[in-house]
Amino acid sequence: MKIKSVEPFILHAPLNTDSISDSTHTISHWGVVGAKIVTEDGLEGYGFTGTHAHLPSDRLITSCISECYAPMLIGEDAQDGDRLWAKLARYPAVQWVGRAGVTHIALAAIDIALWDLRAKRAGLPLWKLLGGATVDRLEAYNTDIGWLSIPKDRLVEGSLRSIEHEGFKRLKLKVGHADPMIDIGRIEAVRKAVGPGVTIAIDGNGKWDLPTCQRFCAQAEALDIFWFEEPMWYDDIASHVALARSTWIPIALGEQLYTAEAFNAFIASGAVHYVQPDVTRLAGITEYIQVAHTAHSSRLPVVAHVGDMGQVHVHLSYWHPATPMLEYIPWIKDCFAEPIRIEDGHYVRPQMPGAGCTLTKDAVAAFSKPC
Numbered sequence: 001m002k003i004k005s006v007e008p009f010i011l012h013a014p015l016n017t018d019s020i021s022d023s024t025h026t027i028s029h030w031g032v033v034g035a036k037i038v039t040e041d042g043l044e045g046y047g048f049t050g051t052h053a054h055l056p057s058d059r060l061i062t063s064c065i066s067e068c069y070a071p072m073l074i075g076e077d078a079q080d081g082d083r084l085w086a087k088l089a090r091y092p093a094v095q096w097v098g099r100a101g102v103t104h105i106a107l108a109a110i111d112i113a114l115w116d117l118r119a120k121r122a123g124l125p126l127w128k129l130l131g132g133a134t135v136d137r138l139e140a141y142n143t144d145i146g147w148l149s150i151p152k153d154r155l156v157e158g159s160l161r162s163i164e165h166e167g168f169k170r171l172k173l174k175v176g177h178a179d180p181m182i183d184i185g186r187i188e189a190v191r192k193a194v195g196p197g198v199t200i201a202i203d204g205n206g207k208w209d210l211p212t213c214q215r216f217c218a219q220a221e222a223l224d225i226f227w228f229e230e231p232m233w234y235d236d237i238a239s240h241v242a243l244a245r246s247t248w249i250p251i252a253l254g255e256q257l258y259t260a261e262a263f264n265a266f267i268a269s270g271a272v273h274y275v276q277p278d279v280t281r282l283a284g285i286t287e288y289i290q291v292a293h294t295a296h297s298s299r300l301p302v303v304a305h306v307g308d309m310g311q312v313h314v315h316l317s318y319w320h321p322a323t324p325m326l327e328y329i330p331w332i333k334d335c336f337a338e339p340i341r342i343e344d345g346h347y348v349r350p351q352m353p354g355a356g357c358t359l360t361k362d363a364v365a366a367f368s369k370p371c
Contacts, residue, residue, distance in 0.1 A: 001039045001041075001043065001077055001078040001079050001117060001118075001121055002039060002040045002075060002076070002077055002078075003037055003038070003039055003040075003073050003074055003075065003076050003077075003078055004038050004039055004040045004074070005037070005038045005070075005074070006035050006036075006037050006038075006065065006066065006069065006070035006073055006074070006110075007035060007036045007037075007038070008033075008034070008035050008061075008062035008065045008066050008371050009032075009033070009034060009035070009036060009048075009062070009359075009364070009368065009371065010031065010032075010033050010055070010058045010059070010062060010368065010369040010370070010371055011031070011032040011033075011335065011359070011363060011364065011367040011368055011369065012029040012030075012031055012032075012053040012055070012367055012369055013029060013030050013031075013032060013053075013331065013332045013335055013363070013367045014028065014029050014367075015027070015028060015029065015030065015331050016144075016330065016331060019149070020147040020149055021147060021148050021149035022147060022148050022174045022176065022203070022205045023148055023174065023175065023176020023177075023204055023205045023206075023207035024176070024205045024206060024207055025052065025205065026149070027052050027053065028053075029052075029053035030050060030051075030052075030053060030309070030331045030332050031050060031051030031052060031053040031054070031058050032048045032050065032332060032335060032359075032367075033048060033049055033050075033051050033058045033061050033062060033109065034046065034047045034048030034049060034061075034065075034109035034112070034113065034357075035047055035048075035062075035065050035070075035109050035110055035113050036113065037073070037078065037110070037113045037114065037117060039078060039117065043117060043120060043121060044117075044120075044358070045078070045113040045114060045115075045116035045117030045118075045120065045354070045357075046112075046113055046116055046354075046355075046357035046358050046359060047108070047109040047110060047111065047112030047113030047114070047115075047116060047284070047355075047357055048109050048112065048280070048308070048357060049061065049105040049106070049108050049109050049280040049281075049307065049308075050280045050307035050308055050309065055369055057102075058369070059371060060102045061102055061105060061106045061109070062106075062371040063371075064094075064102055064103050064106035065106045065109060065110065066371070068091075068094050068103070068106070069088055069094075069106060069107065069110050072087060072088060072091065073088075073110070078114050078117045078118065078121075079118060079121075081111075081114055081115065081118060081286065082286065084114060085107075085111055085114075085283065085284070085286045085287075088107055088110065089107055089283055099258075099259065100258035100259055100262075101258065104258050104259070104281075104282075104283050105258075105280060105281060107283040107284060108279060108280050108281065108282060108283050108284040109280075109284070110284065111279075111283055111284025111285055111286050111287075112279060112284050112285055112312060112355055112357060113357070114284075115129075115284070115285045115286075115355050116354045116355040116357050116358075119353055119354045119355055120353045120354045122353070123353050124353055125315060125349075125350045125351060125352060125353060125354065125356075126285075126312070126315035126316070126319075126350075126354065126355040126356070127314075127315040127316070127318040127319040127349070127350070130315070130316075130319045131319060132319065133318040133319060133349065134318070134319060134320065134321040135318060135323075137346045137347075138314065138317055138318050138323075138325065138326055138346060138347040138349070139169070139170065139324070139325040139326075139345060139346055139347075140168065140170070140325065140326055140327070140328040140342055140345055140346060140347050141168065141170030141171065141172055141199070141201065141325055141326075141327055141328060142162045142166070142168045142170065142171055142172070142328050143172045143203075143327050143328065143329050144328065144329050144330060144331075145158035145159055145161075145162050145171060146158075146159075146171060146172050146173035146174050146203075147174055148174040148175070148176060148177070152185070152186050152189055155173070155186055155189070155190060156189050156190055156193045159171055159190045159193060159194055160193055160194065163194050163198055166342070166345065167342075167343070167344035167345035167346075168328075168345040169197070169198055169199065169345055170198070170199045170201070170226070170325065170345075171190070171194070171198060171199070171200050171201070172200075172201040172202065172203055172229070172327070173186065173187060173190060173200060173201070173202050173203070174202070174203050174204075174205065175187075175202045175203065175204050175207075175216075176204045176205060176207035176208065180208070180212060180215065180216040180219075181219070183202075183216070184216070184219050184220060184223075187200065187202065187220065187223050187225075188223060191223050191224070196224065199226040200223070200224070200225060200226060201225065201226040201227045201228075201229060201252070202220070202225055202227070202228055202229065203228075203229035203230060204228065204229065204230050204231045204232070205230050206230045206231075206232060206233050206234050206256065208231060208232060209232060209239075210232060210239040210242055210243060213228070213231045213232060213239075213243050214243065214246050214247070217243070217246070217247035217249050218247070220249065221247060221248060221249060225249045226250070227249065227250040227251065227252040227273065227274050228243075228247075228249045228250070228251055228252065229251075229252040229253060229274075229276070230252075230253050230255065230256070231243060231251065234253070234256035234257065235256075235262075237265055237266055237269050237271050240253070240266065240269075240271035240272065241269050241270060241271045244270060244271055244272075244273070250273035250274055251271065251272050251273050251274070252272065252273065252274035252275075252276055252303070253266065253271075253272050253274075253275075253276060254266075254272070254275055254276030254277050254278065254291075254305055255276055255278050255281060255305035255307065256281070257277075257281070257282075258281050258282060259282070259283075259287070260282070260287055260290045260291050260294065263275065263277065263291045263294060263295070264294060267294060267295060267298050267300065272300070273300065273301075274300070274301055274303050275291065275292075275295035275300050275301065275302050275303070275322075276302075276303055276304060276305040277291040277292060277295075277302065277304060277305070278304060278305040278306070278307045278308070278313075279304075279307075279308060279312050279313065279316070280307035280308050281305075281307060285312065285316065285355070288304075288316060289316075289320075292316070292320045292322060292323075295322055296320070296321065296322035300322070301322055301323070301324055302320060302322040302323045303323065303324065303325055303326065303327070304316065304317060304323070304326060304327070305327065306326070306327045306328075306329055309329055309330070309331055309332045309333065309340070310326060310327070310328065310329070310333075310340040310347070311332075311333075311336055311339075311340060311355075311356040311357055312355050312356055312357060313326055313327075314326060314340055314347050314349075314350060314356065315350060315355060315356060317347070318347075318349055326347060328340075328342060328347075330342075334360075334363070335359055335360060335363035335367070336356060336357065336358060336359060336360065336363070337352065337358040337359070337360055338350055338351070338352040338354075338356055338358070340356075
């Protein structure tokens with residue numbers, strides 16, 4: 001499987017609504033930024049990272065792919081996954097300018113594409129190539145109904161629809177208002193509407209400081225919160241440890257951690273209870289597996305953050321024994337040959353060979369941006 005070409009791409013796919021906001025971001029499109037790797041016999045592997053569809057920064061990623069990584073891959077055997085990951089991740093000049101950030105997420109796209117190639121060569125979906133499914137069904141939790149920009153009445157309506165008509169039993173709501181009592185009121189309204197049998201997780205996207213989180217948790221504990229995701233600044237281990245010791249609400253985090261070492265530090269300090277690696281932030285599937293195994297050895301559950309909108313993570317989640325559920329956000333599913341699907345609140349197990357990343361011609365034609 002000698003590599004013939006590495007072709008970067010940028011797609012900006014519109015969301016399923018005009019825009020969404022959480023405590024720190026407002027977006028109208030999702031960026032699908034990555035590479036198509038073609039072998040000498042014509043096999044194509046796709047890999048991508050997820051972005052906020054900001055073209056200047058997306059071009060930094062594709063420039064890194066084409067100018068830094070592609071020359072190191074041409075002529076290599078795509079089967080040599082671990083060797084190629086180490087070659088790119090530890091290349092001195094590239095490592096010097098970025099061990100977490102643009103160069104890292106560019107490597108994520110490359111690594112996913114190489115795994116996609118290997119699974120396609122084997123004629124297997126990725127979860128099967130990795131060793132097979134460890135669960136018969138994979139439960140989904142719905143994030144797409146819970147954005148901070150959704151008014152409270154619509155938040156309640158969407159939550160009920162998700163439970164009563166779409167089969168979900170798990171929801172995630174965004175928090176992070178300047179006045180945390182506004183968030184308490186929103187959660188109270190949803191809890192009253194859906195009842196005690198539905199799990200409600202919350203996500204702060206790193207907005208609040210430790211005292212605010214502690215005051216908020218003292219009020220929120222009565223609402224049976226499943227986890228508090230990204231309560232504070234992403235790299236602040238000490239504050240997460242202090243919060244974990246002051247509330248029984250479990251702490252979830254990981255979408256803003258770019259390396260296995262960063263996860264190791266949070267896990268070792270007791271600062272996280274639900275580990276949330278993301279193949280589009282880590283250096284692809286290869287590093288995701290390292291993090292998932294570390295969490296599993298610490299007896300912590302792994303629940304991926306879906307920067308890929310679930311296309312790759314559904315494979316990893318069906319396979320990895322530490323994973324009980326997976327986030328659901330359906331923004332870009334129709335861009336792919338085998339889109340993610342939910343039936344009765346559960347992910348349908350993918351069947352096509354590969355890692356679920358093959359773009360459709362229609363999506364490329366409709367949403368491509370110049371690299």
